[in-house]
Amino acid sequence: MHAFSYHKPSTLGDALSLVAKQSEGKILAGGQSLVQAMKLRLASPTDLIDLSGIKDLAGIKVEGSSVTIGAMTRHADVENNADVKKMIPALARLAGGIGDRQVRHMGTIGGSVANSDPAACYPAAVLGLGATIVTNKRKIAADDFFKGLFETALETGELITAVTFPTVKRAGYIKFKNPASRFALVGVFVAETSGGVRVAVTGAASCVFRATAIEKALTAKFDPDAVPADTIKADTLNADLHGSAEYRAHLITVMAKRAVTQAVGK
Amino acid sequence: MNAPLIGARIERKEDYRFLTGAGQYTDDVTLPGQTHAVFVRSPHAHATLKSIDKSKALKAPGVLAVFTGEDLKVGGLPCGWLITDVNGQPMKEPVHPSLAQGKVRHVGDQVAVVIAETLDQAQDAAGLVEVDYGVLPSVTSTDKARAKGAPQLHEIAPDNTCYVWAIGDKAACDAAFSKAAHVTKLDLVNNRLIPNAIEPRAANGMYSRADDSYTLYVASQNPHVERLLMTAFVLGLPEHKVRVVAPDVGGGFGSKIYLYAEDVVVTWASKQINRPVKWTCERSESFVSDAHGRDHVTTVELAMDKDGKFLGMRVKTTANVGAYLSTFASCVPTILYATLLAGQYTTPVIHCEVTAVFTNTVPVDAYRGAGRPEATYVVERVVEQAAREMKLDPAEIRRRNFIKTFPYQTPVALMYDTGDYEATLSAAIKMADVAGFPARRKASEAKGKLRGLGYAAYIEACGIAPSNIAGALGARAGLFEAGEVRMHPTGSCTVFTGSHSHGQGHETTFAQVVADRLGLPIESVDIVHGDTSKILFGMGTYGSRSIAVGGTAIYKALDKIIAKGKKIAAHLMEAAETDIEYDRGVFKVAGTDKQKTIGEVSFAAYVPHNYPLDKLEPGLNENAFYDPTNFTFPAGSYVCEVEIDPDTGVTKIEKFTAVDDFGNIINPMIVEGQVHGGLTQGIGQALLEGCKYDPESGQLITGSYMDYTMPRADDVPNYQVDTRVTACTHNPLGVKGCGEAGAIGAPAALMNAITDALQVYGINDLPMPASPQTVWKTIQNAKQKKAA
The missing domain is CATH 3.30.390.50 (CO dehydrogenase flavoprotein, C-terminal domain)
Incomplete structure (x- = not known):
C-alpha cells in the first residue's frame, strides 16, 4: 500500500470541500473494495476522505410506503433492521448474503452502489425494486443510474447520500x-x-x-x-x-x- | 503413577500460544538492523533477459542494494533424488538458479532482489528495476510439453523431457492382458494444486562478522535438510557456520520442505550488506513461487478375468515438474507414485511408465500425499469403473481382490507388513449406511436431484524411509530421524526432535509418548524442534513420517534413559541391575516393595553424591538415531455420498465416511483433526481447487482467491471418522502415520460418487475439480450426445 492522507469530516459540506480540493483523493465508504485495491497497489489515492464520521449519512427511515437507507448504512444494519425485514424482506436477505460477517459490518450501501461492481448484490436490489438514488445534487432513478462496468451516472463532486426503496407486493x-x-x-x-x-x-x-x-x-x-x-x-x-x-x-x-x-x- | 497417556485425547499443548497470538513465526522475528527484501519476478512465462537496469532503484529512498543473477553466481538449487531413466541415463537436471541467469522460465521466476530499510521502500524500488525481456513462446500444459515444435525450456533437456522411467515387468503384464476376459480403461487427469499454507513462506537471514557465521530463520518443514542443501550445494559454506531456525510454522503441506531461492538469497545478501535481510511472501506472490502439487495425465488399463479378479494393470503417466526440478520433484511421480499402484489388491503384475516434463510453470513438488494421492486416484477410479463394467457391486469387486495375508510383496517393490482391508471397508459401509442408500437416492430423485455413492480403498507408504532402500532408489540423503531426551535434575524433561511441527501437534503427541513411558505429568515434558543449534540432526516432517520415524527415535532414546536409570536405581537400592523392573517412571526391585521414581534417579544422576561414578557417567541425557526397516502402510476405506443439482451442476457432499487404519494411535483427537484436514484438502482437489494457466500467454489464471477456490467450512460435511487397528510390525509404538490419508483417499471417493450419480447420463468421467460449471457442462454434452 502506498502512503496516503486520511480525512474524517463530520459534515457533508466538509466532505464535499475536501473532495473538491483533492483531485487524486478517493471517498472511503466502508472500504471493502477500495482498501483491497490499495493493498494490491492497484489504487494509490493521495487522500482518503472517510464518510463514516457524518452521522446524517447512516440510518434507515420509513416514510409512507418507502424505505430510505442512508448511504453509510452498513449491510449488517440493513440485514437486521426490523422495518426493512417487514417491508422489503428480500432486501434484508440480500444484505445478509453479501460477503462475510466482517464485510457486512464495514461495507455500506452507498459504497456498493457507487462502485457499480458487476458482481455486487446491491445493484440488483436497487434496479430490481426501482429504487431512487439520492445525491447531494439530485435524485436519480435506478434505471438511469448504472451505466456500465464500475460506471454510474454520478458526476464529479457528486456523492450518494441515500437510497430510497419503494415497497413492493x-x-x-x-x-x-x-x-x-x-x-x-x-x-x-x-x-x-x-x-x-x-x-x-x-x-x-x-x-x-x-x-x-x-x-x-x-x-x-x-x-x-x-x-x-x-x-x-x-x-x-x-x-x-x-x-x-x-x-x-x-x-x-x-x-x-x-x-x-x-x-x-x- | 499417571493414567496411561498413550491413546488419550489430550488437548494440544501448543494451542494456547497459537490461539492467543503468542506464536512466534518467521515474520515475527525482527533482528537488530533489520532490512527488508522484495523480489522482482518475471511477468512472462518464458523470456530472455536482454538487460536489467537497476540504477533508478538504487537511487530510491532507503534502498541498500539491488542484486541480480549477475551478482549471485552460486550453485543451482539441488534436486535431492536422482531418477535413472529407462535407458540407464540419469535424469536431466538443468541449473535452477536462485536469481535468473539470462532467462526466465515461469511467471514468478525471481529476477532480482531489492533490499531497503523498510518494506514499503523495497516495494517502491522494486517497481523501478527496469527489465528488458525478450518474450518467447511458452508451454504450460502437461500433455503438450513434448509436442512437436513445443517451446524448449532447457538446452540439456530435449523435448522438455526430464526422464522416462518405468517400473514392473512389461512382458509379464502384456501377457496378463492377452488372457483377460475384460479390460477397463480410463484416461485421467490429476489436477495441479496450489498449496496455500496459512502462513506464507518467509525467510530472515543474518550474517555475523564476529565469527563469520550465518543464522537463517525460515518457514521450513526441515531445517537441517535446508541447511545441508544450502551450504553443501549452493553457497559452499561450512555447515557448522550456518544455523537454521524454523520457529512456529503455519502449515506446509509439503510446500515448505524445499530449499527455495529466497532462502538462499537472504542468507547470501545478509553478508553482502552486513545487515539481516527479511523477506515475507505476499499471498499473491506465493501463488507463483511456492512449489505446486500433482499435475499428472494418465492412462490406466486394468485386466480382469471373468469374475472381476485383477490380472494386471498398465499405467502410463506424464508428470509435469514445472520449469525446474524442485528439491524432491523427481521422486514424487516415480518412487512415491508407481510403487503404490497395487493399492490394497493382489494384482499380480503391474507396469507403469512415467514421463516427467518441464513446462513454463512453477516447479511442482510433493504436496500432502505426494504421489500417493495420484496413485490412489488411478487405482480407485479404475476399480470403480471396472465394477460398473463388470456389473459388480463396487465393494464386492474390491473384496474379491483384497490382499488378505501379510507380509505381502507387491509387484511394484513394496512389502506391506500388515493390514486388514476388509475390516476398514465393512466398518465404513456400516457407518455410511450404504444399505439405506437406495431409499435416499429415491428421495433425492423425487426432488429432481441426482444422488451418488462412491468408494475409495486407499493405501499409502509412510514413515519414509529405510535409508538404504531410498538410497538404492536414488535418494541423495538419508531418511532416518534423531531424538534426544534430557532429564533435568529436578525431574522434568526436555525432548529434542528432528521432526518439525507446523500444525501436526507434535508438542502434544510426542510429549504423551514420553510422559507415558517416564510416568511424568505431561506438563513436565516439553518438545523442542526446529533449530539446528539445539537439535542433533533431523530429516524433517513430510510423508506422514513424524511419529513412525521421529517418534521411534525418541522412543529409542527413552530406552537408553531407562537402561541407564536401571543402573542408577540398582545402585541406589543396593540391588542387582538384573533385579530392577521398570514400569512408567518407577524402578522396582523385583519381589520387594523397594522402589525409586524417575525423578529420584534423575536427581541422583545430576547430584551424584551416592552414585557409581567408577562405572557410570553422571547425568541423564540420551539420544538416538532411528532408521526404519520398512515403510509403514496406513490404509483405509472411504465412502462418499453426494447429491447433485442437475439444473446448476452443484454437488453437495451429503455424507463422508472415513475408516482408517493408522496402527496404534497416540492421541485420537489429533488424529481426527488430521483426517478432517486431509479430507478437506482431498475434497478441495476433487470439487474446488484447480490451478489453471492460460495456454497462450502462460499467465497463471488462478492467481488469487478470487479465482482459486480454497475449500471453506460450508463446502464440506460433518465427517464420520473411525479407525481400525493393525499395529505396525516394525516400530515399537506400532504406529503408521496419519497426516496425508484424507488427502489421498478423498478425491477418488468423491469422483466415484459424482460419476455414480451421473450414470443416468452415461457419464463415467469428468475432470477435477468437478465445479458446478464442469458438472453442468458434462451433463449438457451427454444429453446432446444422447440426442444425436
Whole structure:
C-alpha cells in the first residue's frame, strides 16, 4: 500500500470541500473494495476522505410506503433492521448474503452502489425494486443510474447520500455464487410491483441489467414455471473460469425461477 | 503413577500460544538492523533477459542494494533424488538458479532482489528495476510439453523431457492382458494444486562478522535438510557456520520442505550488506513461487478375468515438474507414485511408465500425499469403473481382490507388513449406511436431484524411509530421524526432535509418548524442534513420517534413559541391575516393595553424591538415531455420498465416511483433526481447487482467491471418522502415520460418487475439480450426445 492522507469530516459540506480540493483523493465508504485495491497497489489515492464520521449519512427511515437507507448504512444494519425485514424482506436477505460477517459490518450501501461492481448484490436490489438514488445534487432513478462496468451516472463532486426503496407486493433474490470469490456469478432480483414485474440481473454482464423478456412473462403470470428459458443471449454476457457465457445465460433462468419461488413463498 | 497417556485425547499443548497470538513465526522475528527484501519476478512465462537496469532503484529512498543473477553466481538449487531413466541415463537436471541467469522460465521466476530499510521502500524500488525481456513462446500444459515444435525450456533437456522411467515387468503384464476376459480403461487427469499454507513462506537471514557465521530463520518443514542443501550445494559454506531456525510454522503441506531461492538469497545478501535481510511472501506472490502439487495425465488399463479378479494393470503417466526440478520433484511421480499402484489388491503384475516434463510453470513438488494421492486416484477410479463394467457391486469387486495375508510383496517393490482391508471397508459401509442408500437416492430423485455413492480403498507408504532402500532408489540423503531426551535434575524433561511441527501437534503427541513411558505429568515434558543449534540432526516432517520415524527415535532414546536409570536405581537400592523392573517412571526391585521414581534417579544422576561414578557417567541425557526397516502402510476405506443439482451442476457432499487404519494411535483427537484436514484438502482437489494457466500467454489464471477456490467450512460435511487397528510390525509404538490419508483417499471417493450419480447420463468421467460449471457442462454434452 502506498502512503496516503486520511480525512474524517463530520459534515457533508466538509466532505464535499475536501473532495473538491483533492483531485487524486478517493471517498472511503466502508472500504471493502477500495482498501483491497490499495493493498494490491492497484489504487494509490493521495487522500482518503472517510464518510463514516457524518452521522446524517447512516440510518434507515420509513416514510409512507418507502424505505430510505442512508448511504453509510452498513449491510449488517440493513440485514437486521426490523422495518426493512417487514417491508422489503428480500432486501434484508440480500444484505445478509453479501460477503462475510466482517464485510457486512464495514461495507455500506452507498459504497456498493457507487462502485457499480458487476458482481455486487446491491445493484440488483436497487434496479430490481426501482429504487431512487439520492445525491447531494439530485435524485436519480435506478434505471438511469448504472451505466456500465464500475460506471454510474454520478458526476464529479457528486456523492450518494441515500437510497430510497419503494415497497413492493413481493420480491425475491437468489444468487449463484462464484465458487472461489463468492461474489454473484449470477444474481437475479425479482419484484412484483404495482407497475408490473421488474427483474434485475447482476454478476452476469459488465453491469446490472433488467431481463425484460422475463419481466414480461412474469407480469402475465407471477409463477416460477412462467420464467421462459434462453431469453438472454450468451454473447452479451461475461465469461470467465467459473462461468462461461452459456452457463451464465442458463443460470439466469434457473435463478429467476428460484427467486420467484422465494417471492411467492413456496 | 499417571493414567496411561498413550491413546488419550489430550488437548494440544501448543494451542494456547497459537490461539492467543503468542506464536512466534518467521515474520515475527525482527533482528537488530533489520532490512527488508522484495523480489522482482518475471511477468512472462518464458523470456530472455536482454538487460536489467537497476540504477533508478538504487537511487530510491532507503534502498541498500539491488542484486541480480549477475551478482549471485552460486550453485543451482539441488534436486535431492536422482531418477535413472529407462535407458540407464540419469535424469536431466538443468541449473535452477536462485536469481535468473539470462532467462526466465515461469511467471514468478525471481529476477532480482531489492533490499531497503523498510518494506514499503523495497516495494517502491522494486517497481523501478527496469527489465528488458525478450518474450518467447511458452508451454504450460502437461500433455503438450513434448509436442512437436513445443517451446524448449532447457538446452540439456530435449523435448522438455526430464526422464522416462518405468517400473514392473512389461512382458509379464502384456501377457496378463492377452488372457483377460475384460479390460477397463480410463484416461485421467490429476489436477495441479496450489498449496496455500496459512502462513506464507518467509525467510530472515543474518550474517555475523564476529565469527563469520550465518543464522537463517525460515518457514521450513526441515531445517537441517535446508541447511545441508544450502551450504553443501549452493553457497559452499561450512555447515557448522550456518544455523537454521524454523520457529512456529503455519502449515506446509509439503510446500515448505524445499530449499527455495529466497532462502538462499537472504542468507547470501545478509553478508553482502552486513545487515539481516527479511523477506515475507505476499499471498499473491506465493501463488507463483511456492512449489505446486500433482499435475499428472494418465492412462490406466486394468485386466480382469471373468469374475472381476485383477490380472494386471498398465499405467502410463506424464508428470509435469514445472520449469525446474524442485528439491524432491523427481521422486514424487516415480518412487512415491508407481510403487503404490497395487493399492490394497493382489494384482499380480503391474507396469507403469512415467514421463516427467518441464513446462513454463512453477516447479511442482510433493504436496500432502505426494504421489500417493495420484496413485490412489488411478487405482480407485479404475476399480470403480471396472465394477460398473463388470456389473459388480463396487465393494464386492474390491473384496474379491483384497490382499488378505501379510507380509505381502507387491509387484511394484513394496512389502506391506500388515493390514486388514476388509475390516476398514465393512466398518465404513456400516457407518455410511450404504444399505439405506437406495431409499435416499429415491428421495433425492423425487426432488429432481441426482444422488451418488462412491468408494475409495486407499493405501499409502509412510514413515519414509529405510535409508538404504531410498538410497538404492536414488535418494541423495538419508531418511532416518534423531531424538534426544534430557532429564533435568529436578525431574522434568526436555525432548529434542528432528521432526518439525507446523500444525501436526507434535508438542502434544510426542510429549504423551514420553510422559507415558517416564510416568511424568505431561506438563513436565516439553518438545523442542526446529533449530539446528539445539537439535542433533533431523530429516524433517513430510510423508506422514513424524511419529513412525521421529517418534521411534525418541522412543529409542527413552530406552537408553531407562537402561541407564536401571543402573542408577540398582545402585541406589543396593540391588542387582538384573533385579530392577521398570514400569512408567518407577524402578522396582523385583519381589520387594523397594522402589525409586524417575525423578529420584534423575536427581541422583545430576547430584551424584551416592552414585557409581567408577562405572557410570553422571547425568541423564540420551539420544538416538532411528532408521526404519520398512515403510509403514496406513490404509483405509472411504465412502462418499453426494447429491447433485442437475439444473446448476452443484454437488453437495451429503455424507463422508472415513475408516482408517493408522496402527496404534497416540492421541485420537489429533488424529481426527488430521483426517478432517486431509479430507478437506482431498475434497478441495476433487470439487474446488484447480490451478489453471492460460495456454497462450502462460499467465497463471488462478492467481488469487478470487479465482482459486480454497475449500471453506460450508463446502464440506460433518465427517464420520473411525479407525481400525493393525499395529505396525516394525516400530515399537506400532504406529503408521496419519497426516496425508484424507488427502489421498478423498478425491477418488468423491469422483466415484459424482460419476455414480451421473450414470443416468452415461457419464463415467469428468475432470477435477468437478465445479458446478464442469458438472453442468458434462451433463449438457451427454444429453446432446444422447440426442444425436
